[in-house]
Amino acid sequence: MLLVLNTLVTQTLYGIHAVAANNAVAVGQLGVIVKWNGSVWLEKVSGITTNLNAVTAVDSSHWIAVGNNGKILISSDGNTWTQATSYTTQICMGSLL
Numbered sequence: 361m362l363l364v365l366n367t368l369v370t371q372t373l374y375g376i377h378a379v380a381a382n383n384a385v386a387v388g389q390l391g392v393i394v395k396w397n398g399s400v401w402l403e404k405v406s407g408i409t410t411n412l413n414a415v416t417a418v419d420s421s422h423w424i425a426v427g428n429n430g431k432i433l434i435s436s437d438g439n440t441w442t443q444a445t446s447y448t449t450q451i452c453m454g455s456l457l
Contacts, residue, residue, distance in 0.1 A: 369394055369403055375414040375425070385438045387412035387425045395438050406433060406441050414454045426452035 371389035378384035382398025391406040393415075406412065412427035423435040430448040433441045446452075 366401065368401065374412065377416045377423075379417050379420050383420055383438065385415050385417070385423060385425070385435075387415045387427070391427070391431075393425065393433075393441060404439055404441060407443060408433070413452060416454075426454065428452075 371392040373386045373388035376386040384396040391408040393404040393406045394401045410428045410431045412425045415425040417423040425433040430446040432444040432446045434444045435441045
């Protein structure tokens with residue numbers, strides 16, 4: 361299935377996860393992160409330029425995004441992202457919380 365998002369970013373998006381109709385995050389090429397607030401997609405700062413391949417959350421306070429070179433980012437709100445310690449340099453394609 362192809363999902364078209366009007367995010368206003370030019371990077372390709374590789375993963376998306378929603379915890380509510382007004383709370384979703386998409387991640388993708390060159391570390392792009394965008395967050396849906398129910399009205400618009402807002403670009404967030406990832407602090408990396410590595411592709412992010414997947415994002416998931418157990419609730420609105422526990423988000424994780426993973427990507428190439430073992431990159432792991434965590435967030436407590438989907439807005440502010442921090443790089444977490446990773447013990448691999450492999451490509452991460454999914455996450456499990």
